[in-house]
Amino acid sequence: MENMVKLKIDGVEVQVEKGKTILDAARSMNIHIPTLCHHEDLCVAGNCRVCVVEQVGTRNLVASCATPAADGMEIRTNSLKVRNARKHIIELLLSEHNADCTKCYKNGNCELQALASELKNTEHMFLDLVERKTFTVDMYSPSIIKDDSRCIRCQRCVRTCEELQHVSALGVAHKGDRMKISTFFDRPMFEVVCTNCGQCVNRCPTGALIERNYIDEVWDAIYNEDKFVVVQTAPATRVALGEALDLPPGEIVTGKMVAALRRLGFNAVLDTDWSADLTIMEEGTELLTRLKKALVDKDPNVALPMTTSCSPGWIKFIEHTFPEMLPNVSTCKSPQQMFGAVAKTYYANKVGVDPAKMVVVSIMPCTAKKFEADRPEMRSSGYKDVDLVLTTRELGIMIRQAGLDFNSLPDEDYDSVLGQSSGAAVIFGATGGVMEAALRTAYEIVTGREVPFEGLNITPVRGMEGVREASMEIKDTLPEWKFLEGVELRTVVAHGLTNAKQVMQWVKEGKKSYHFIEIMACPGGCLGGGGQPIPTNAEIRAKRAEAIYREDAGKAIRKSHENPEIIAIYKEFLGEPLSHKSHELLHTHYVERNRY
Amino acid sequence: MANNKPLKKVDLIFSEAFLNRDELKEVLSRSADEVIQELLDSGLRGRGGAGFPTGLKWKFTRDQKDPEKYVVCNADEGEPGTFKDREILDRVGRKVFNGMALCAGTIGAKEGYMYLRGEYRFLLPKLYQILDEFHEDMKALGIDFHIDIKLGSGAYVCGEESALFESMEGDRGEPRNKPPYPTEYGFRGKPTVINNVETFVSALIISRIGAAEYQKLGTVDSRGSKLFSVSGDTPIPGIYELELGMTVEQFVNEFGDGDTKAVQVGGAAGFCVPRKKFNDTIIGFEGVPTGGSMMLFNSSRSMYNVLHNYLDFFKEESCGQCTPCRVGCQQLFLGIEAVKRGEKPASYLDTLLKLSQTMKITAKCGLGQSVGNSFHSIVNNFREEMIY
Ligand SMILES: Cc1cc2nc3c(=O)[nH]c(=O)nc-3n(C[C@H](O)[C@H](O)[C@H](O)COP(=O)(O)O)c2cc1C
Ligand code: SF4
Ligand code: SF4
Ligand code: SF4
Ligand code: SF4
Ligand code: FES
Numbered sequence: 001m002e003n004m005v006k007l008k009i010d011g012v013e014v015q016v017e018k019g020k021t022i023l024d025a026a027r028s029m030n031i032h033i034p035t036l037c038h039h040e041d042l043c044v045a046g047n048c049r050v051c052v053v054e055q056v057g058t059r060n061l062v063a064s065c066a067t068p069a070a071d072g073m074e075i076r077t078n079s080l081k082v083r084n085a086r087k088h089i090i091e092l093l094l095s096e097h098n099a100d101c102t103k104c105y106k107n108g109n110c111e112l113q114a115l116a117s118e119l120k121n122t123e124h125m126f127l128d129l130v131e132r133k134t135f136t137v138d139m140y141s142p143s144i145i146k147d148d149s150r151c152i153r154c155q156r157c158v159r160t161c162e163e164l165q166h167v168s169a170l171g172v173a174h175k176g177d178r179m180k181i182s183t184f185f186d187r188p189m190f191e192v193v194c195t196n197c198g199q200c201v202n203r204c205p206t207g208a209l210i211e212r213n214y215i216d217e218v219w220d221a222i223y224n225e226d227k228f229v230v231v232q233t234a235p236a237t238r239v240a241l242g243e244a245l246d247l248p249p250g251e252i253v254t255g256k257m258v259a260a261l262r263r264l265g266f267n268a269v270l271d272t273d274w275s276a277d278l279t280i281m282e283e284g285t286e287l288l289t290r291l292k293k294a295l296v297d298k299d300p301n302v303a304l305p306m307t308t309s310c311s312p313g314w315i316k317f318i319e320h321t322f323p324e325m326l327p328n329v330s331t332c333k334s335p336q337q338m339f340g341a342v343a344k345t346y347y348a349n350k351v352g353v354d355p356a357k358m359v360v361v362s363i364m365p366c367t368a369k370k371f372e373a374d375r376p377e378m379r380s381s382g383y384k385d386v387d388l389v390l391t392t393r394e395l396g397i398m399i400r401q402a403g404l405d406f407n408s409l410p411d412e413d414y415d416s417v418l419g420q421s422s423g424a425a426v427i428f429g430a431t432g433g434v435m436e437a438a439l440r441t442a443y444e445i446v447t448g449r450e451v452p453f454e455g456l457n458i459t460p461v462r463g464m465e466g467v468r469e470a471s472m473e474i475k476d477t478l479p480e481w482k483f484l485e486g487v488e489l490r491t492v493v494a495h496g497l498t499n500a501k502q503v504m505q506w507v508k509e510g511k512k513s514y515h516f517i518e519i520m521a522c523p524g525g526c527l528g529g530g531g532q533p534i535p536t537n538a539e540i541r542a543k544r545a546e547a548i549y550r551e552d553a554g555k556a557i558r559k560s561h562e563n564p565e566i567i568a569i570y571k572e573f574l575g576e577p578l579s580h581k582s583h584e585l586l587h588t589h590y591v592e593r594n595r596y
Numbered sequence: 597m598a599n600n601k602p603l604k605k606v607d608l609i610f611s612e613a614f615l616n617r618d619e620l621k622e623v624l625s626r627s628a629d630e631v632i633q634e635l636l637d638s639g640l641r642g643r644g645g646a647g648f649p650t651g652l653k654w655k656f657t658r659d660q661k662d663p664e665k666y667v668v669c670n671a672d673e674g675e676p677g678t679f680k681d682r683e684i685l686d687r688v689g690r691k692v693f694n695g696m697a698l699c700a701g702t703i704g705a706k707e708g709y710m711y712l713r714g715e716y717r718f719l720l721p722k723l724y725q726i727l728d729e730f731h732e733d734m735k736a737l738g739i740d741f742h743i744d745i746k747l748g749s750g751a752y753v754c755g756e757e758s759a760l761f762e763s764m765e766g767d768r769g770e771p772r773n774k775p776p777y778p779t780e781y782g783f784r785g786k787p788t789v790i791n792n793v794e795t796f797v798s799a800l801i802i803s804r805i806g807a808a809e810y811q812k813l814g815t816v817d818s819r820g821s822k823l824f825s826v827s828g829d830t831p832i833p834g835i836y837e838l839e840l841g842m843t844v845e846q847f848v849n850e851f852g853d854g855d856t857k858a859v860q861v862g863g864a865a866g867f868c869v870p871r872k873k874f875n876d877t878i879i880g881f882e883g884v885p886t887g888g889s890m891m892l893f894n895s896s897r898s899m900y901n902v903l904h905n906y907l908d909f910f911k912e913e914s915c916g917q918c919t920p921c922r923v924g925c926q927q928l929f930l931g932i933e934a935v936k937r938g939e940k941p942a943s944y945l946d947t948l949l950k951l952s953q954t955m956k957i958t959a960k961c962g963l964g965q966s967v968g969n970s971f972h973s974i975v976n977n978f979r980e981e982m983i984y
Contacts (some may be wrong), residue, residue, distance in 0.1 A: 046773040047917040049958045060957045060965065066773040081957075088954040092923035127934060153916065172768055172917075176750060177926045179916025206946065390854045 007073035022064040037154035089555040100150035111205035133556035135551035140188040143196035151208035157200035165497040169194035197313035198367030198530015236365040236429030236526035239547035243533035244396025250543030255411025273421030285577035303327035305514040310334040312372035313521030322591035331587040339383030365529030391531025423552035431495035431525035432461040435518040466499035604839040605823035637807035639819030644792030645887035656779035660787035667708040672755035675863035677889035680823035681793040695796030708743040752913035771961035815841035818880030828892040845874040855894040863889035865966035868973040899978035921964025
């Protein structure tokens with residue numbers, strides 16, 4: 001019991017581990033204390049003061065999120081003193097807030113609104129400060145809108161960007177009444193180092209940071225008779241969409257999602273999982289080719305280790321932060337963009353649709369995908385390859401707008417072609433998934449045998465640790481891969497840009513050497529993406545991950561190279577991985593960006 | 597109470613004594629226990645404003661197991677109306693460094709820092725010269741202790757100890773959550789003694805003349821003497837070392853211009869004492885505490901303007917991180933304007949008084965917690981001036 005402290009909250013005794021806060025202790029007894037700046041993923045800030053409680057015997061109230069529980073403490077969470085103070089604090093926040101809820105994207109999903117609704121205060125206690133101030137709304141980014149008039153200065157975004165992402169695109173500027181969340185010299189977010197990852201959006205309690213939504217554009221396209229609207233759904237969306245529609249975390253809703261999309265009016269419901277399989281074919285071959293060039297041809301110009309390229313937040317990060325290492329990044333486009341390029345060429349031809357009339361919409365767990373689709377490089381079909389990108393959250397909104405009862409929809413299957421996928425593609429949605437998928441295929445190409453793991457589950461690359469190293473000896477290769485005989489393939493997986501930066505720093509300084517690096521910008525991989533349902537925390541992400549691996553295990557096909565629709569496209573259209581046509585449509589290049 | 601007794605002026609702080617190497621050696625050779633006991637006995641409380649017992653602070657820090665500890669001198673002197681630290685540094689800077697060395701020896705620190713208000717940059721050449729001599733002496737005495745000076749950048753809140761550490765570490769000067777306190781988690785997250793400039797000098801003096809001698813000055817709650825920065829409507833503004841425990845009446849008799857209507861004790865963060873309370877208000881921890889700032893106002897002054905100035909100052913100088921302080925200061929500032937203009941009824945002052953009370957008990961640091969001091973004491977004592 002040495003590690004425990006005993007205290008009393010609202011008259012009831014409770015024991016918690018030393019180091020836990022008063023808030024933790026209260027939560028363990030199901031006592032609800034309101035919070036705003038507190039977030040499980042982030043360090044304690046203690047700045048909103050909404051969570052203050054009374055500690056009997058001290059004059060000042062204490063912030064329960066920031067105060068360690070101590071032996072003998074007597075806490076009151078709901079005394080008149082606390083209630084009055086809390087009311088003042090919420091009223092102060094509202095007096096500085098453009099609380100025009102009916103014109104706010106977060107209406108109905110806002111922590112400040114929820115607090116106000118709990119408080120039920122119907123009078124204006126204090127002066128309206130909003131009309132006395134000027135606020136800026138930054139609407140220039142294709143991914144994120146920042147509206148300072150809805151900001152409560154809780155700094156969750158600042159802590160997210162600094163702690164989880166090591167980007168520090170957002171910081172605190174000025175003091176006193178002018179204090180605000182700002183970028184480098186207050187430039188628009190699209191001009192600075194922001195990677196569009198959306199992790200700040202996921203954690204902003206209000207409508208101050210939101211995705212730029214394209215819901216109306218998608219409705220317009222759907223109802224435009226001239227257009228053939230194709231939708232693709234990313235791997236991680238199917239294990240999270242349910243949360244946006246009142247289901248608990250960890251439900252697999254693939255079939256219902258397909259049914260819903262069909263009812264929304266899309267002409268074809270296809271799958272980014274299909275192009276994830278395609279990515280594995282290209283990226284796996286690229287890795288093997290780089291290894292061959294390095295080991296056999298002794299080509300000094302070939303860049304190893306090779307890193308993955310499917311996370312657009314990661315791509316923008318390395319373009320800003322380690323531009324000298326861009327040659328190490330796989331030239332493969334992300335599955336979203338491979339899909340778009342193939343949809344407006346191979347697929348358009350197959351279904352007999354004029355690509356000029358085709359609209360490709362994607363449903364992504366990610367806000368950075370919106371930026372990615374806008375990159376000038378992403379027009380290899382002759383058109384904008386992907387026209388409109390929605391987050392999982394936006395799809396949830398559309399489903400509600402359409403009045404669908406999601407839960408009672410039947411399970412339906414994707415259309416074909418570009419609809420079939422393997423389990424390897426599904427796990428793209430979890431950190432370590434691309435690595436595992438690539439190994440399943442590359443190992444088999446090289447040895448003619450399956451990866452030596454039970455049930456094809458390469459468990460060493462799975463999990464939620466920030467950086468995970470694994471190595472695998474290649475034995476008994478097929479004759480043409482003899483040069484890899486006995487090679488210890490060294491890999492590392494990192495998720496969250498703070499971890500990514502760490503790994504790249506090691507590589508840059510020569511402290512570690514790897515062959516293959518998987519990086520996902522978001523904690524947990526795409527399943528924790530910036531476009532996923534809010535809230536997010538470690539527990540929710542673990543449930544989504546578990547669902548992803550369940551979906552993989554339940555698939556008839558587990559390896560990308562066995563996907564019949566993938567075999568078909570190489571036969572009918574692309575030839576082979578890294579062919580001329582592949583290069584034209586499926587590969588890209590990167591640019592160096594500024595450092596601020 | 598003998599209220600009209602003349603004030604006792606003291607000359608300890610600026611006296612030129614105790615500056616030679618031998619005497620320094622003598623002081624620095626005391627055991628930590630001795631030094632701490634002497635400080636505890638003396639009753640010395642911090643001179644920066646909050647008044648925490650200095651002996652306890654040193655003891656808590658010494659008791660920490662961490663081998664890495666720091667001594668930090670708070671020379672940010674940002675409280676409106678105080679300028680006594682500048683004078684100390686200008687005239688007897690060496691005593692401050694000696695006091696820091698005494699502290700370092702007591703708690704077991706090898707590095708010390710002085711956080712110097714940016715506007716006092718002009719003192720740097722002089723201070724560096726004194727530091728060179730100081731470091732030579734340390735070397736000669738075989739003591740491993742080194743002091744560096746860091747310049748502040750003009751934010752009032754950076755005088756708050758934890759914001760000061762953040763600023764010294766290169767981060768934005770935002771106060772931290774407490775606990776943990778600096779004695780446990782201070783500069784670079786290590787146990788740290790942070791004291792005001794004057795506190796270090798007083799500690800040195802006590803260590804030299806002894807607690808018994810020091811105790812003879814002041815009252816039970818407020819031992820010793822301290823420096824006062826006297827400004828406002830007074831014929832003799834300046835810095836005075838006075839015995840603690842006088843009443844405001846005594847003070848006004850000495851420094852007033854014959855028409856004093858109020859004294860602001862402790863700067864913008866302090867209390868306003870109106871004429872009718874001069875007689876029974878003691879300047880010290882049992883009455884109104886002060887870091888040294890004493891501003892006198894005569895009957896030509898509008899107390900509305902005085903409060904308006906303070907609130908203007910606070911709404912700009914709040915670091916802005918916590919809700920009660922950031923928004924509360926704006927509401928108080930605009931609120932009294934609205935009442936004055938007749939846009940809000942006089943009763944709105946009561947709403948604001950309640951708000952200032954909430955700020956006092958919910959703000960994250962001493963800045964937001966103390967805005968209510970001047971607000972309360974001015975609004976309550978000069979309510980008509982707020983309205984008409
Ligand atoms: C807003 C604010 C500003 C402060 N500014 C100063 C200052 O300029 N100088 C100072 O010595 N203490 C200042 N303090 C007090 C310090 O936080 C701290 O209590 C003091 O340095 C401790 O030293 P002492 O015990 O010797 O007084 C300030 C406190 C607050 C809340
Ligand atoms: S951020 Fe929340 S409280 Fe503010 S307007 Fe939007 S929904 Fe309302
Ligand atoms: S989107 Fe990502 S990189 Fe950009 S500000 Fe938010 S957290 Fe930082
Ligand atoms: S933008 Fe959102 S997360 Fe950032 S400080 Fe404002 S309210 Fe908090
Ligand atoms: S009380 Fe004021 S100065 Fe202190 S932390 Fe809060 S906002 Fe910052
Ligand atoms: S939730 Fe505790 S201070 Fe914000």
